[in-house]
Amino acid sequence: MDFDELLNLEQQFYQEGYEEGRNVNLRQNLFEGKQYGLQVGFQRFQLLGIIYGICDTLIQRFDDTGLHKNAKLIKKLIEDIEMNNNQESVAVYERSIFKIRNKFRLVLMSLQKNMSNSDSTLDRLTLEKVENLSREIAGEIQGYVEDNSASQSEITPQDWNTDW
Amino acid sequence: MTVEMSDNEDVWGSDSEFMPGSEESPELNKLRQVHSKRGYLDGISSAKEENLQAGFDATFPMGSQYGFQIGLLVGKLQLLATLYGKSDLRLLEDMKQVQKELRINKVLADKHFDENLKPLDSLDELLCKWQLRLSQYEVKYSI
Numbered sequence: 001m002d003f004d005e006l007l008n009l010e011q012q013f014y015q016e017g018y019e020e021g022r023n024v025n026l027r028q029n030l031f032e033g034k035q036y037g038l039q040v041g042f043q044r045f046q047l048l049g050i051i052y053g054i055c056d057t058l059i060q061r062f063d064d065t066g067l068h069k070n071a072k073l074i075k076k077l078i079e080d081i082e083m084n085n086n087q088e089s090v091a092v093y094e095r096s097i098f099k100i101r102n103k104f105r106l107v108l109m110s111l112q113k114n115m116s117n118s119d120s121t122l123d124r125l126t127l128e129k130v131e132n133l134s135r136e137i138a139g140e141i142q143g144y145v146e147d148n149s150a151s152q153s154e155i156t157p158q159d160w161n162t163d164w
Numbered sequence: 165m166t167v168e169m170s171d172n173e174d175v176w177g178s179d180s181e182f183m184p185g186s187e188e189s190p191e192l193n194k195l196r197q198v199h200s201k202r203g204y205l206d207g208i209s210s211a212k213e214e215n216l217q218a219g220f221d222a223t224f225p226m227g228s229q230y231g232f233q234i235g236l237l238v239g240k241l242q243l244l245a246t247l248y249g250k251s252d253l254r255l256l257e258d259m260k261q262v263q264k265e266l267r268i269n270k271v272l273a274d275k276h277f278d279e280n281l282k283p284l285d286s287l288d289e290l291l292c293k294w295q296l297r298l299s300q301y302e303v304k305y306s307i
Contacts, residue, residue, distance in 0.1 A: 009192075010199045017200030021207025026215045033219020034281045038272050040220070041227025042234075046268075049235020054243045056236075060307055061247070083228035085221050115247070125246045130239075137238055138231065138268050 037085070044093065045083060047134040051104050052078050054130070058111060067110035070103045077103075101127065223281060227272075230287075234266045237294050244301050255301060262294055 001009075055071035062068075077096045082089040105127050112124055188196075245252075245259040264270070276287035301307075 006195075009195060013196045013199035014203035014206075017203025017205075018207035018210070019203075020200075021204035021209075022211050023207070025208045025211035029211060029213060029215035030219040030222075031281070033216040033221075034223040035219075035272075036216075037220035037223035038227035038230075038281065039268070041224040041229075042231035042268055042272060043227075044231065045228040046231035046235040049232035049237075050239035050242070051235075052232070053236040053239025057240050057243050057307055061243075083225045083232070085224040123246055123249075125243070130242070133238065133242060133263070134235070136263050137234065137266060 041083065041085075043138045046138045047131070048078050048081065048100070050130060050134055050137075051100060054125075055104070055107060058107065062111070062114050064110055064114055067107055067114070070107045070110070074100055074103050074107065104130075226283070230271060230283075233291060234271065237291075237298055238262055238266065240298055240307075241301070244305060244307070248305055258297060258301075265290065266294060 052075055055074050059068055059071050059075075077100050081093045081096060108125055108127060108130075115124075241255075241259055241262055245255055249256045249259070271287065271290070276284055276290070278284060
């Protein structure tokens, strides 16, 4: 084997290793990205689902013009938020979430008024209570969570950002 | 970037993987091992954070749909529990239970996804179970 052949072999082996190493990391990165995507999507839309579900049932359950108007507006605002991470969709979400929260507060006040008419012993449903429920379900997590039926405390505070 | 490794660290496990046939000489095998290893480490470094965003964007919609679907279920149950829980202990109990079973770490769990993070039937079964239970309460309370 002459020097050139040796050099070519070295280069060939290096290249084979390089491609393998690169592909291993690309696959790993894709997997990690998918984990984050699942989590963040879940977290962002889970509160919206709770609010939408409450509004939906309230519209069917109560006959109150003000409540209907605000609950329908909230549903429309939520329906207009597309479930993807496009810049435009994120902008719509950020623009709407403030309004959704404020309108939802009004809806819950209307609910309270309607409930007081029938049964004053019922617990009050507040935005804070709904947000606590949301945190209980979606938590704030870092990394991919494993199923751990023995513990409920594995959700830990996060400091990562969705916009890499 | 080059990462130095000592000879006894083998990122691939068995050396024999790189012997396509017994005719390869020990010298050639050693040459392959040394340069492939160097290339492998450079390859690992070269990928950096490539593909993270692509992965994120690929599953964000699915995570959103699961989050929304679960939120919807939990929200409706919460309202029913607020309205009727005082006289319906089973409903209150289910409200507690749903918070355990549909918690993010129970839903986005290994057992519900394959190795490519595609959801398995067990996840739909879990959601169907709670959807059915909600429907029963909606019938009961004429919603």
